Amino acid sequence: MDNQHSTRLKVLDLVPFGQADPLHHFYALRLARPAWTQWEPGQFIMIRPDSFGLEIPWGRPLGICQLNQRHLICFFQVVGRGTQKLAELKIGEEVTVWGPLGHGFNIEDDTQTLLLAGGMGIVPFVGYVYSHPKPWNLTMLFGHRAPLDCYPVDTIKERIALDTLRETVPGDLDNLIFNLEERIHDLADQNGLVLACGPRPFLKTVQNFALKFNVRAQLSLENRMACGVGACLGCVTQTTEKWPEAEHADSYVQVCTKGPVFWAHQITL
Amino acid sequence: MNLAVKLPGQSIDLNLKNPVLTASGTFGYGREFAPYGDLNALGGFIVKGLSLAPRPGNACPRIIETTAGMLNAIGLQNDGVEHFCQKILPEIAAYNTAIIANIYGGTVEEFFELAARLNHEEKVSALEVNISCPNVKHGGVLFGQDPKMAAQVTAAVRRGAPNKHIIVKLSPNVTSIIEIAKSVEGAGADSVSCINTLLGLSVDLKTHRPSLANIVGGLSGPAIKPVALRSVWQVAKNVQIPVIGVGGITNAYDVLEFILVGAKAIQIGTANFISPTTAFDIVRTLPTVCQELGITSLDDFCGSLEC
Ligand SMILES: Cc1cc2nc3c(=O)[nH]c(=O)nc-3n(C[C@H](O)[C@H](O)[C@H](O)COP(=O)(O)OP(=O)(O)OC[C@H]3O[C@@H](n4cnc5c(N)ncnc54)[C@H](O)[C@@H]3O)c2cc1C
Ligand SMILES: Cc1cc2nc3c(=O)[nH]c(=O)nc-3n(C[C@H](O)[C@H](O)[C@H](O)COP(=O)(O)O)c2cc1C
Ligand code: FES
Numbered sequence: 001m002d003n004q005h006s007t008r009l010k011v012l013d014l015v016p017f018g019q020a021d022p023l024h025h026f027y028a029l030r031l032a033r034p035a036w037t038q039w040e041p042g043q044f045i046m047i048r049p050d051s052f053g054l055e056i057p058w059g060r061p062l063g064i065c066q067l068n069q070r071h072l073i074c075f076f077q078v079v080g081r082g083t084q085k086l087a088e089l090k091i092g093e094e095v096t097v098w099g100p101l102g103h104g105f106n107i108e109d110d111t112q113t114l115l116l117a118g119g120m121g122i123v124p125f126v127g128y129v130y131s132h133p134k135p136w137n138l139t140m141l142f143g144h145r146a147p148l149d150c151y152p153v154d155t156i157k158e159r160i161a162l163d164t165l166r167e168t169v170p171g172d173l174d175n176l177i178f179n180l181e182e183r184i185h186d187l188a189d190q191n192g193l194v195l196a197c198g199p200r201p202f203l204k205t206v207q208n209f210a211l212k213f214n215v216r217a218q219l220s221l222e223n224r225m226a227c228g229v230g231a232c233l234g235c236v237t238q239t240t241e242k243w244p245e246a247e248h249a250d251s252y253v254q255v256c257t258k259g260p261v262f263w264a265h266q267i268t269l
Numbered sequence: 270m271n272l273a274v275k276l277p278g279q280s281i282d283l284n285l286k287n288p289v290l291t292a293s294g295t296f297g298y299g300r301e302f303a304p305y306g307d308l309n310a311l312g313g314f315i316v317k318g319l320s321l322a323p324r325p326g327n328a329c330p331r332i333i334e335t336t337a338g339m340l341n342a343i344g345l346q347n348d349g350v351e352h353f354c355q356k357i358l359p360e361i362a363a364y365n366t367a368i369i370a371n372i373y374g375g376t377v378e379e380f381f382e383l384a385a386r387l388n389h390e391e392k393v394s395a396l397e398v399n400i401s402c403p404n405v406k407h408g409g410v411l412f413g414q415d416p417k418m419a420a421q422v423t424a425a426v427r428r429g430a431p432n433k434h435i436i437v438k439l440s441p442n443v444t445s446i447i448e449i450a451k452s453v454e455g456a457g458a459d460s461v462s463c464i465n466t467l468l469g470l471s472v473d474l475k476t477h478r479p480s481l482a483n484i485v486g487g488l489s490g491p492a493i494k495p496v497a498l499r500s501v502w503q504v505a506k507n508v509q510i511p512v513i514g515v516g517g518i519t520n521a522y523d524v525l526e527f528i529l530v531g532a533k534a535i536q537i538g539t540a541n542f543i544s545p546t547t548a549f550d551i552v553r554t555l556p557t558v559c560q561e562l563g564i565t566s567l568d569d570f571c572g573s574l575e576c
Contacts, residue, residue, distance in 0.1 A: 004304040006546050054337050054491040057543050226332050226542040231297035233343045234332030251325050
């Protein structure tokens with residue numbers, strides 16, 4: 001894609017999310033707009049602040065939350081040394097960004113589409129809900145652990161019907177799984193579409209139900225990545241015999257270039 | 270400043286626009302990096318390891334970041350040499366830069382067949398023989414750890430590809446890298462590249478499990494630069510054939526350090542993950558850095574370490 005490139009972008013601001021989270025683990029990062037001509041919700045960037053030095057060699061993959069005339073917005077949770085450094089970025093500082101990377105989610109104007117997000121899996125759906133020409137065909141179920149105000153749900157709530165389920169005690173997980181099953185089952189009669197992003201066990205559950213009820217579903221994976229451009233073969237996922245390119249059926253393909261969004265029946269989690 | 274370099278081989282020479290190559294397994298088949306820079310500016314690129322039959326590679330996770338480096342156990346995933354020649358090579362053949370095929374065989378015979386298959390591919394400038402992969406069950410580093418085996422593989426590739434410059438890629442996971450280098454020189458190698466990755470381990474305290482499915486993996490990146498420099502220095506002093514330096518190079522200064530200890534050319538590996546523009550940035554900044562350090566000829570500078 002000619003559109004892709006690597007560039008230096010200025011940090012416009014970094015806003016902690018979640019009043020109830022004193023540790024400030026959640027951040028919205030606003031960067032100057034890159035010179036991309038096009039992008040799709042579900043695509044991602046690799047970001048690397050200079051503070052990584054040589055000690056932290058890889059960039060970090062982050063979903064594209066929103067892109068408009070003036071800026072690129074990402075949203076991240078601090079989970080380790082790399083995201084900790086991102087949380088220490090200063091306004092005006094420049095970071096290296098390459099992208100937009102991978103393939104996004106299907107946008108089908110007139111299809112009943114169910115968005116399923118687990119935790120930070122909500123990120124690509126912010127842009128998705130924004131870009132969809134007929135948002136009244138979208139509904140969303142969001143499972144999360146931290147308080148709701150830690151996540152970028154406001155713009156989504158304004159546009160579509162959003163149900164949220166917070167997981168605090170073990171019983172909540174059963175409830176989430178029950179809800180996932182019911183919602184996916186409901187779509188079967190409407191030839192609907194399921195789009196899911198979240199932790200692996202969450203995606204596995206969605207995949208199981210989608211296959212069980214024969215509902216079309218796309219899953220966005222978050223595998224460990226080094227290059228983000230398809231070169232290292234470190235981020236691969238296993239395909240099924242239904243993978244469209246015969247030579248890579250029942251084999252491994254790169255999540256960064258062939259994904260991160262995959263049809264549920266074409267991969268094995 | 271003229272950056273062109275010549276690697277005089279025992280049988281076939283290798284001429285490069287400049288000493289900057291990209292290392293096998295870190296640069297795909299070149300085209301992955303086309304959006305990020307002009308591939309024609311590079312001295313050349315070395316493609317991901319090719320085997321006779323397609324290989325699915327190892328189970329996941331295959332990579333883990335470590336301090337100033339990373340471990341990988343990809344297991345040489347590739348679609349086989351035939352797929353490369355028929356599908357990939359035609360796509361990249363138009364680039365005006367050296368395309369070097371990295372090859373891996375499980376037996377001496379397989380190395381021979383790979384070499385024979387690539388011998389008549391005009392766009393392939395050289396073969397790099399991987400006798401140093403720590404991530405495969407058969408062959409791999411075992412060939413690179415035994416001087417006799419290393420010589421047998423080299424001789425087989427030499428026979429299979431009489432028209433190609435043959436680079437043998439050495440492993441640092443040996444008692445004496447000098448001994449292996451001399452042995453492959455004796456068997457007809459045109460040059461050697463050092464080094465491949467160092468065998469390492471990373472574990473997860475939360476899960477009590479290794480970070481990689483393969484348990485162990487190859488360490489690369491800035492962390493291994495001193496080992497690579499030492500290896501290049503030792504080998505360059507002890508063989509007549511050219512040495513290509515690889516291991517932890519991230520900028521033009523690193524490149525010159527390798528040339529100072531005796532490397533004729535170098536390869537950029539893990540640094541391509543630091544940024545997809547690293548290799549291009551290094552080519553672009555090399556003349557300025559040479560000027561800054563008063564270096565007027567890479568040939569004169571090569572191996573000029575005083576000690
Ligand atoms: C395509 C893609 C899009 C992503 N989008 C976002 C996003 O929009 N916002 C966001 O906050 N995160 C996102 N992630 C995950 C994010 O990249 C990781 O959280 C980050 O790389 C962790 O880096 P670290 O150095 O802080 O953690 P590390 O020190 O590398 O690891 C710390 C802990 O995090 C776990 N971890 C590492 N990498 C990942 C990963 N890829 N996914 C889940 N856990 C991981 C490790 O197992 C470890 O337990 C995305 C990942 C991918 C592949
Ligand atoms: C992800 C990855 C894949 C690699 N694959 C190969 C390979 O297929 N064949 C090979 O000879 N070396 C392979 N290598 C080794 C590199 O070519 C290089 O020798 C090594 O990484 C040291 O250089 P560096 O520190 O600059 O990365 C690989 C390295 C990495 C990190
Ligand atoms: S991250 Fe390197 S191939 Fe996907």
